[in-house]
Amino acid sequence: MPADDQKAQAAREALRDAILSGEYLPGERLVEAQLCERFGISRFTVRAALQDLTADGLVKVERNKGAHVRKVTLDEAVEITEVRMVLEGLVAARAAARVTDAQASELDEIGLLMRRAVSAGEFRRYGDLNQRLHGLIRTIGGHHTADSIIETLRGQLVRHQFMISLHPGRPAISLPQHERIIEAIRERDPKAAESAMREHIASVIEALRDIDATELR
Amino acid sequence: MPADDQKAQAAREALRDAILSGEYLPGERLVEAQLCERFGISRFTVRAALQDLTADGLVKVERNKGAHVRKVTLDEAVEITEVRMVLEGLVAARAAARVTDAQASELDEIGLLMRRAVSAGEFRRYGDLNQRLHGLIRTIGGHHTADSIIETLRGQLVRHQFMISLHPGRPAISLPQHERIIEAIRERDPKAAESAMREHIASVIEALRDIDATELR
DNA sequence: GCCGCCAAGATTGTCGACAATCAGCAAGGG
DNA sequence: CCCTTGCTGATTGTCGACAATCTTGGCGGC
Numbered sequence: 001m002p003a004d005d006q007k008a009q010a011a012r013e014a015l016r017d018a019i020l021s022g023e024y025l026p027g028e029r030l031v032e033a034q035l036c037e038r039f040g041i042s043r044f045t046v047r048a049a050l051q052d053l054t055a056d057g058l059v060k061v062e063r064n065k066g067a068h069v070r071k072v073t074l075d076e077a078v079e080i081t082e083v084r085m086v087l088e089g090l091v092a093a094r095a096a097a098r099v100t101d102a103q104a105s106e107l108d109e110i111g112l113l114m115r116r117a118v119s120a121g122e123f124r125r126y127g128d129l130n131q132r133l134h135g136l137i138r139t140i141g142g143h144h145t146a147d148s149i150i151e152t153l154r155g156q157l158v159r160h161q162f163m164i165s166l167h168p169g170r171p172a173i174s175l176p177q178h179e180r181i182i183e184a185i186r187e188r189d190p191k192a193a194e195s196a197m198r199e200h201i202a203s204v205i206e207a208l209r210d211i212d213a214t215e216l217r
Numbered sequence: 218m219p220a221d222d223q224k225a226q227a228a229r230e231a232l233r234d235a236i237l238s239g240e241y242l243p244g245e246r247l248v249e250a251q252l253c254e255r256f257g258i259s260r261f262t263v264r265a266a267l268q269d270l271t272a273d274g275l276v277k278v279e280r281n282k283g284a285h286v287r288k289v290t291l292d293e294a295v296e297i298t299e300v301r302m303v304l305e306g307l308v309a310a311r312a313a314a315r316v317t318d319a320q321a322s323e324l325d326e327i328g329l330l331m332r333r334a335v336s337a338g339e340f341r342r343y344g345d346l347n348q349r350l351h352g353l354i355r356t357i358g359g360h361h362t363a364d365s366i367i368e369t370l371r372g373q374l375v376r377h378q379f380m381i382s383l384h385p386g387r388p389a390i391s392l393p394q395h396e397r398i399i400e401a402i403r404e405r406d407p408k409a410a411e412s413a414m415r416e417h418i419a420s421v422i423e424a425l426r427d428i429d430a431t432e433l434r
Numbered sequence: 435g436c437c438g439c440c441a442a443g444a445t446t447g448t449c450g451a452c453a454a455t456c457a458g459c460a461a462g463g464g
Numbered sequence: 465c466c467c468t469t470g471c472t473g474a475t476t477g478t479c480g481a482c483a484a485t486c487t488t489g490g491c492g493g494c
Contacts, residue, residue, distance in 0.1 A: 032446070043446095044478055051265075055272035064446060064485050079362040086303040145296040149366060249476070261448055264476095281455050281476060 011039040012049040019058055019069055020158050026071040030059060057156045070156070074212045077160045078205055080153050085201035087150050088134065091141035092181060092197035093190035103140050107182045110136065114178060118171045126175075127165040133178060137185065137197075163215075164207050173203060228256040229266040236275055236286055237375050243288040247276060274373045287373070291429045294377045295422055297370050302418035304367050305351065308358035309398060309414035310407035320357050321403045327353065328399045335388045343392075344382040350395060354402065354414075380432075381424050390420060 015035065018024055035046045050067045053059040061067045072080070099107075110133045117126040138147050154161070164170060177200035184192035232252065235241055252263045267284045270276040278284045289297070316324075327350050334343040355364050371378070381387060394417035401409035 031444090033444090042479055044480090047446095048268075051268050051272075055268075066446065066486095076362065079360055082307060082360070083304065083362050083366065086307045087300065090299060090303045143296055143299070145293065145300050145370075149300065153362075248474095250474090259449055260476095261450090282457095283476065 011041045011045060012052060014039055015046075015049050016053060016056075016058070019053065020155065022159065024069050026069050026159070028069050030067040030069065032066070056152055072156055072160070074208070077157060077208055080157055081201060081205050081208060084150055084153055085198050085205070087146045088137075088201060089194040089198040091138050091143050091146050091150070092185065093141075093194040094143055095137045095140035096185045096188050096190040096193035098142060099140050099185050099188065103136070104186045106136060107133070107185060111179055111182045114175060118175050123166065123171060126171050130165070130174070130178070133182075137181070140185070160208060160211075163211050164204065167207060167211055170207060173207075174200065177203065228258045228262060229269060231256055232263075232266050233270060233273075233275065236270065237372065239376065241286050243286050243376070245286050247284040247286065249283070273369055289373055289377070291425070294374060294425055297374055298418060298422050298425060301367055301370050302415050302422070304363045304370075305354070305418060306411040306415040308355050308360050308363050308367070309402065310358075310411040311360055312354045312357035313402045313405050313407040313410035315359060316357050316402055316405065320353070323353060324350070324399045324402060328396055331392060331395060335392050340383065340388060343388050347382070347391070347395070350399075354398070357402070377425060377428075380428050381421065384424060384428055387424060390424075391417065394420065 024030065030050065032043050032046050032050075035041075035049075036043050039046075050059060050061060054061055054067070058070055059067045060070045110129055114126060114129045114133070117123075117129060138150065141147075177196065180196040181193060181200060184196045241247065247267065249260050249263050249267075252258075252266075253260050256263075267276060267278060271278055271284075275287055276284045277287045327346055331343060331346045331350070334340075334346060355367065358364075394413065397413040398410060398417060401413045
C-alpha cells in the first residue's frame with residue numbers, strides 16, 4: 001500500500017510550505033515532537049523532512065540543539081541575490097542562443113501582458129508575470145545545474161522577495177529592464193541578454209537594501 | 218561520552234573520501250549493510266551519511282532502489298563548470314574590490330611559484346598551486362554563499378578535474394591566464410578580474426571537452 | 435543578595451527489529 | 465519457444481524504545 005509513502009511525502013511538503021508561508025517565523029525553534037503531532041507522522045519522517053529542508057537552506061540544525069528556521073540577514077540576502085544575478089545571467093545568455101520562434105513569441109506575449117498589468121496598476125498580476133518570465137527564460141536556457149541552484153536560492157528569499165514585489169514604484173523600474181531582456185533574447189544576442197539580466201537583478205539588490213533601510217525606521 | 222559522535226562523523230567523512238578518491242566507481246551501488254560492516258557503524262549513521270552526500274550531489278538515491286554513486290556525464294560536467302565560471306568570476310570581482318596589501322603579495326608569491334613549477338615541469342605541484350590560488354581568491358572575496366556552492370560543485374568534478382590537471386600542455390595555457398587574474402586583482406580592477414577568471418574557466422571547459430573526446434578513442 | 439552548582443524535565447541522538455518493496459528465477463500457459 | 469505470473473531472497477523504509485545531551489528551576493554557599 002503506497003498510502004504511507006504519499007503521507008510521508010505530503011507531510012514533508014506541508015512542513016516546507018508551513019515554513020515558506022511564514023507560519024513558522026525565522027529563528028523559531030522546530031521541536032520534532034510538536035511536528036509529529038502537527039502532521040500526524042512519526043519522528044523518523046520528521047527528521048527526514050528536516051534534513052531535506054536543511055539541504056535547501058531553509059532550516060538550520062545544531063547538534064543536540066534541534067532545528068531552527070534559518071534567519072536570512074540582509075547581507076546574506078544580498079549575497080544570495082548576487083549569485084542569482086550571475087546564474088540567471090548565464091541562463092539568459094544560453095536562452096538567447098537556444099530560443100525557438102515559438103518561445104520568442106511567448107516571451108513577447110509576457111512582455112505585452114506586463115505592460116498592460118503595470119498601466120492598469122495590477123501589481124500582484126505583474127509579480128506573477130515576473131515569475132513566469134524568469135521561469136520561461138530558465139526553461140529556454142535548459143541549464144539544469146544552474147536551474148536547480150537558482151530554485152534553491154529562491155526558496156531562501158521568499159520573505160524578502162515578497163516585500164520587493166509589493167514595493168511601490170518597483171514595476172516602473174523593472175518593466176523596461178524586463179523589456180530589454182526579452183528583446184535581447186529574441187534577437188538571439190547572448191551577451192546583451194546576460195548583461196540585461198544582470199542589470200535587472202543588480203537593481204533588485206538595490207531595492208533589497210532600500211526596503212530593509214525603510215523597514216528599520 | 219563524545220566518542221560516538223566522533224566515530225559517526227569520522228565514518229561520514231571516510232565514506233565521502235572513499236567516493237571522492239574513486240574507491241567506489243560512478244554508478245556503483247552502495248548497499249547500506251555493506252557500508253555498515255565496512256565502517257563499523259550502524260545503518261542509521263550510514264543513512265545519515267548518504268543523505269549528506271546526496272545533498273552534496275555525490276550520490277543519488279532512488280526510492281526502494283538504494284544509493285548509487287552519481288554519474289557525471291560530460292554535459293553535466295560542462296554545465297557545472299559553466300556555473301563555476303560565473304560564480305568564480307563574481308568572487309574574483311569581489312576579491313579585486315577587497316584585497317589587502319598582504320593578500321596581494323601572497324597572490325604574487327603564488328604566481329611566482331607557479332611560473333617556477335611550470336618551467337621545472339612539476340605538474341603535480343602546479344596543480345596544488347592552482348588549487349591554492351583559487352582558494353585564496355575565494356578567501357579574499359569573502360562571499361560565503363558563492364563559496365559553499367563552488368565547493369559543492371568542485372566535489373562533483375574531482376574525477377574530471379583530476380584528468381585535466383594531468384593533461385599535458387594545460388599549464389602552458391592556464392599559466393598566463395592565472396597571471397592575468399592575479400594582476401587584475403592586484404590592480405583592484407573588479408571587471409578585469411571577473412573577465413580574466415571567466416576566460417580562464419572557459420578554457421577549462423574547452424579542455425574538458427577535448428579530454429573527453431580523446432578518451433573515447 | 436548574588437553566583438555557581440545540582441537535579442529533573444524536556445529534547446535530540448542512536449539503535450535494533452519489523453514491514454514494505456524490489457530483482458531475479460522458475461513454473462505454467464499460450 | 466516466449467511471455468506472463470507468482471514466489472523467494474535481498475535490500476530499503478519505518479517505527480518505537482532507550483541513551484545521551486541540553487535547558488531550566490531551585491538550592492546552598494559566599
